Amino acid sequence: xxxxxxxxxxxxxxxxxxxxxxxxxxxxxxxxxxxxxxxxxxxxxxxxxxxxxxxxxxxxxxxxxxxxxxxxxxxxxxxxxxxxxxxxxxxxxxxxxxxxxxxxxxxxxxxxxxxxxxxxxxxxxxxxxxxxxxxxxxxxxxxxxxxxxxxxxxxxxxxxxxxxxxxxxxxxxxxxxxxxxxxxxxxxxxxxxxxxxxxxxxxxxxxxxxxxxxxxxxxxxxxxxxxxxxxxxxxxxxxxxxxxxxxxxxxxxxxxxxxxxxxxxxxxxxxxxxxxxxxxxxxxxxxxxxxxxxxxxxxxxxxxxxxxxxxxxxxxxxxxxxxxxxxxxxxxxxxxxxxxxxxxxxxxxxxxx
Numbered sequence: 240x241x242x243x244x245x246x247x248x249x250x251x252x253x254x255x256x257x258x259x260x261x262x263x264x265x266x267x268x269x270x271x272x273x274x275x276x277x278x279x280x281x282x283x284x285x286x287x288x289x290x291x292x293x294x295x296x297x298x299x300x301x302x303x304x305x306x307x308x309x310x311x312x313x314x315x316x317x318x319x320x321x322x323x324x325x326x327x328x329x330x331x332x333x334x335x336x337x338x339x340x341x342x343x344x345x346x347x348x349x350x351x352x353x354x355x356x357x358x359x360x361x362x363x364x365x366x367x368x369x370x371x372x373x374x375x376x377x378x379x380x381x382x383x384x385x386x387x388x389x390x391x392x393x394x395x396x397x398x399x400x401x402x403x404x405x406x407x408x409x410x411x412x413x414x415x416x417x418x419x420x421x422x423x424x425x426x427x428x429x430x431x432x433x434x435x436x437x438x439x440x441x442x443x444x445x446x447x448x449x450x451x452x453x454x455x456x457x458x459x460x461x462x463x464x465x466x467x468x469x470x471x472x473x474x475x476x477x478x479x480x481x482x483x484x485x486x487x488x489x490x491x492x493x494x495x496x497x498x499x500x501x502x503x504x505x506x507x508x509x510x511x512x513x514x515x516x517x518x519x520x521x522x523x524x525x526x527x528x529x530x531x532x533x534x535x536x537x538x539x540x541x542x543x544x545x546x547x548x549x550x551x552x553x554x555x556x557x558x559x560x561x562x563x564x565x566x567x568x569x570x571x572x573x574x575x576x577x578x579x580x581x582x583x584x585x586x587x588x589x590x591x592x
Contacts, residue, residue, distance in 0.1 A: 275314075370408060411506075523536065
């Protein structure tokens with residue numbers, strides 16, 4: 240495959256859920272990859288698994304540094320040793336509830352970490368970035384699907400950090416036009432690598448639907464809390480745009496190619512979603528089918544700030560990045576279950592339990 244003629248990419252937060260899957264695709268595509276991660280919500284085992292998945296030869300093209308973007312020295316050490324052609328910036332915290340309870344922690348990790356990264360990138364003349372943004376920047380969209388030029392608004396501190404960071408990116412690029420920045424607004428990433436060796440392994444009680452369903456299926460949690468069953472939707476549950484993490488990973492490769500091949504790119508946002516919605520109950524049914532397990536449900540009131548229905552318009556990414564999601568809900572559930580049954584306790588080795 241290698242179309243990347245030996246370019247070196249820094250991946251911040253590369254040990255996390257989306258990071259690991261993207262690093263695998265980067266290595267498969269012939270890039271050299273350097274990961275920096277502080278293991279706040281990830282583990283070293285995930286990096287070991289990346290090496291298992293890509294094999295010994297491609298593992299030679301992967302470097303790992305434990306470090307924290309909030310500590311500028313960690314970034315200095317990295318950039319002074321290696322010339323990076325671009326940065327894919329995943330590192331950050333992403334739990335809505337936690338951000339409401341502890342906004343300062345979110346400003347510290349997400350804002351300060353990213354500002355440090357920009358400063359060190361500028362110093363070492365690395366001015367290409369793919370940034371992890373989020374569909375949360377659309378808030379409660381007035382109409383759907385969400386189109387990139389919608390008015391942006393956020394409903395919680397986590398969403399606001401993503402919104403602020405998008406604004407910061409636009410400001411930097413406007414002031415220094417040689418920067419090229421692609422903002423990728425993810426919808427709801429789910430699924431896992433088909434090998435069953437990589438997947439999502441959140442600490443504590445999961446915030447997102449799929450890891451929660453998965454933990455019920457393997458017996459770690461007794462039942463699934465469904466928040467809101469009286470929405471004005473076909474079955475009363477909320478509707479979201481779920482996207483397979485491998486499709487998301489491929490979206491990052493498409494974004495990188497765009498950075499390397501387009502003059503005057505500026506700072507541009509793209510939605511990464513499938514372009515259609517799936518309700519919570521539909522997802523539960525699909526997972527039950529994939530796993531052969533019954534998922535007991537507890538109906539709970541709606542959560543404040545949850546939108547009824549959100550899904551992406553994907554036309555811009557299709558047209559400008561040449562990228563389109565390939566996988567449907569069946570594959571998402573199949574791969575998620577394959578990961579879950581092989582790793583019921585996530586990346587913890589069985590012997591620890």
